[in-house]
Amino acid sequence: MGDTYNPYSDLTHFDNVVVTGNPYILRDDIFSPEEMQRIQKELNLWKFYRGNQWKVQRPTGEPQITLNYCRAFVDKGVAFLMGKGFSFKVKPEAEEITKPLLNTVWEDNNKELLGVEMAQAGGITGNAWVKVVVENYDPKLQPEYYDMYPNGRIRILILPTYTVFPTWDAHDRDRMVRCTIVYPVILEQENADGSISKEQVWYREEITSQEITEYINDTQINKRENILREIPVVRIKNLPLPGEPYGMSDLQDIIPLQVEINNKTTDISDIINYHAAPVTIVQGAKVGDLERGARKVWSGIPKDGKVYNLELETDLAAANNYLGFLKTAMFEIAHMPKDAFGHGEGRISNTSGIALHIKNQPLMELTRTKWITYGEGIRKINRLILKYAELIKHPDFDLEGFEKLNSHQKYWTEIIFPNPLPKDELMQLQLMAQKISLLLQSRKDALTELGETEAAEKLAEIIEEAQYIQDSVYDADLQLERARDLNLGGIISKDEKARDDISDD
Numbered sequence: 001m002g003d004t005y006n007p008y009s010d011l012t013h014f015d016n017v018v019v020t021g022n023p024y025i026l027r028d029d030i031f032s033p034e035e036m037q038r039i040q041k042e043l044n045l046w047k048f049y050r051g052n053q054w055k056v057q058r059p060t061g062e063p064q065i066t067l068n069y070c071r072a073f074v075d076k077g078v079a080f081l082m083g084k085g086f087s088f089k090v091k092p093e094a095e096e097i098t099k100p101l102l103n104t105v106w107e108d109n110n111k112e113l114l115g116v117e118m119a120q121a122g123g124i125t126g127n128a129w130v131k132v133v134v135e136n137y138d139p140k141l142q143p144e145y146y147d148m149y150p151n152g153r154i155r156i157l158i159l160p161t162y163t164v165f166p167t168w169d170a171h172d173r174d175r176m177v178r179c180t181i182v183y184p185v186i187l188e189q190e191n192a193d194g195s196i197s198k199e200q201v202w203y204r205e206e207i208t209s210q211e212i213t214e215y216i217n218d219t220q221i222n223k224r225e226n227i228l229r230e231i232p233v234v235r236i237k238n239l240p241l242p243g244e245p246y247g248m249s250d251l252q253d254i255i256p257l258q259v260e261i262n263n264k265t266t267d268i269s270d271i272i273n274y275h276a277a278p279v280t281i282v283q284g285a286k287v288g289d290l291e292r293g294a295r296k297v298w299s300g301i302p303k304d305g306k307v308y309n310l311e312l313e314t315d316l317a318a319a320n321n322y323l324g325f326l327k328t329a330m331f332e333i334a335h336m337p338k339d340a341f342g343h344g345e346g347r348i349s350n351t352s353g354i355a356l357h358i359k360n361q362p363l364m365e366l367t368r369t370k371w372i373t374y375g376e377g378i379r380k381i382n383r384l385i386l387k388y389a390e391l392i393k394h395p396d397f398d399l400e401g402f403e404k405l406n407s408h409q410k411y412w413t414e415i416i417f418p419n420p421l422p423k424d425e426l427m428q429l430q431l432m433a434q435k436i437s438l439l440l441q442s443r444k445d446a447l448t449e450l451g452e453t454e455a456a457e458k459l460a461e462i463i464e465e466a467q468y469i470q471d472s473v474y475d476a477d478l479q480l481e482r483a484r485d486l487n488l489g490g491i492i493s494k495d496e497k498a499r500d501d502i503s504d505d
Contacts, residue, residue: 031165031182038246039162042125045251049074049124053262063269066262069327070251072341073334074123077250080367080420081374082115084451088382089414095456097401098386098410104396105385109156117158118374122238126249129159130234130377131181132384134392151392154385159233166235166245173245179233181205187216207231227391232384236377239369247373250334257330264323271316335362356421367420375415383411418451425450 031039047053048070058064090099106114122128134152137145145153159181167178182204189197204215209230214222237247331338339359357364389397402410432449435441443462447455 035165042162045124045126045249045255048251048255048258053258063266063273065265065269067258067265069261069330069334070254070258073254073336074120074250076336076340076363077123077366077370078116078119080363081370081417082112082119083420084418085112085115086375086378086418087416087454089416091405091409091412093409094402094405094412097398097405098413101389101394101397102382102385102413105154105389106156108153114156114158118236118377119370121158121161122236122247122370122374123250125161126238126247126252127161128236128238128374128377129161129164130236130381131157131159132232132234132381132388133157134388151394154388154392154394156381156385164233166233168245173243176231176233176235177208179207179231181207181233207233228384228387230384230387232388234377234380234384237373239366240373253333254330257326257333261323261326261330264319264326268316268319268323271319332362335366337361337363360421364421367417371415371417375417378415379413382413386411416448 051066051068051071053066053068053070054064088099088102090102118128118130133155135149135155136152137149139146160183163181163183165180165182166176167180169175169177182202184200185203187199187201189199191197201216206213206215208226210226212222212224212226213220235245238250239248241248330336337360340363386402388394390399390402393399428450432441432446436443436446444455444459447458452458
């Protein structure tokens with residue numbers, strides 16, 4: 001297809017360009033004050049997640065304890081949201097048309113890992129940015145990839161949150177009218193003497209619904225038409241904020257508590273260290289005159305002299321209680337039940353399913369909210385995938401059948417997230433069997449409740465197998481034929497028994 005259907009090449013047309021991993025270099029001539037503030041905020045959130053939570057480093061040898069609850073809370077939220085993946089549901093008319101393609105593209109992009117990265121970026125910064133592109137391969141340089149993707153490969157890319165700068169419609173904060181992607185790159189150039197010089201430059205991509213323009217620093221290097229006619233960048237809010245274009249981070253409210261926990265834990269550590277290796281105070285005598293060591297007796301100390309150890313006189317229990325209060329407050333504000341980390345009072349083996357749901361209710365309420373926000377974002381990604389597949393004439397796409405569908409049937413998808421909590425399958429099966437017998441639930445819904453992502457296909461397979469078994473039972477000839485083919489139990493046919501040369505033995 002050539003470069004016609006490759007509107008976003010991601011620097012593949014540049015020579016000797018290396019993307020730098022340092023996002024902390026900021027330029028006020030590129031970013032507005034509001035954008036600079038957002039970048040600094042997001043970089044600070046990333047620092048806390050990674051465990052870099054101290055502004056001032058203590059001298060070498062002094063304890064500086066970091067209890068990184070920020071990472072633990074984000075990872076637990078990611079596990080509840082994306083631990084069991086997600087699946088798609090489409091209109092019945094598009095079941096054999098759009099669903100196979102969506103599954104193919106997502107699996108080709110490692111759906112499970114993409115889901116984890118989306119949830120992780122959103123949980124840390126409040127937003128996940130996803131770009132859908134078509135990547136073409138050179139048949140000479142990459143023949144194996146060209147054979148696999150002759151029309152181009154649909155890629156789903158998770159963008160670093162601090163590289164995306166959207167412009168929103170003045171009257172609709174959910175409609176993006178422009179998207180700017182900016183990040184530093186290292187440009188390598190060969191000098192006349194054969195040496196290699198490196199220069200850090202800024203790559204900038206301006207995307208609108210009509211065109212895409214690329215810059216290196218302030219020099220325009222490429223400009224082309226946007227054949228998709230919409231911006232292929234999707235913003236996923238982690239937690240919604242009404243009237244705001246950006247979502248809310250899981251860490252926003254707990255960072256002050258995290259700092260206080262680190263400080264107080266370090267203070268307690270200092271107290272214990274001083275108590276375990278106390279300072280010896282000598283008054284009215286010279287330290288050099290006193291022989292140090294175990295089982296030593298000091299004498300000749302002046303009348304007014306004193307030698308004693310600095311003892312712990314503070315109430316360490318009060319400090320521990322305050323630290324416990326901080327941890328409890330952090331768990332409550334973050335909607336994290338302690339049971340989720342294995343610190344509950346009751347044992348899981350003795351906990352009923354209902355009690356388990358009640359204990360994890362705060363985290364489940366948070367997860368259900370994320371099902372809505374991340375589900376909306378994944379639906380938008382699916383729409384871009386289908387539009388690209390139509391443009392590049394994807395070989396695994398039924399274009400003829402797709403064109404017969406109306407717009408609602410083409411692009412409608414529902415995202416299904418399995419319940420992350422464990423269940424008592426025996427009790428669940430008994431309850432579902434009663435519902436099915438009372439016509440309160442279908443078998444397809446029961447399969448979905450059990451976590452079957454392809455419930456319709458699985459039900460059809462079960463019905464087909466049940467019908468085959470039923471036909472086999474009531475068809476004696478078929479049963480005899482199957483037994484003769486398998487030679488089960490030495491079964492002898494009537495014709496074989498009628499032969500004179502075969503005895504009853």
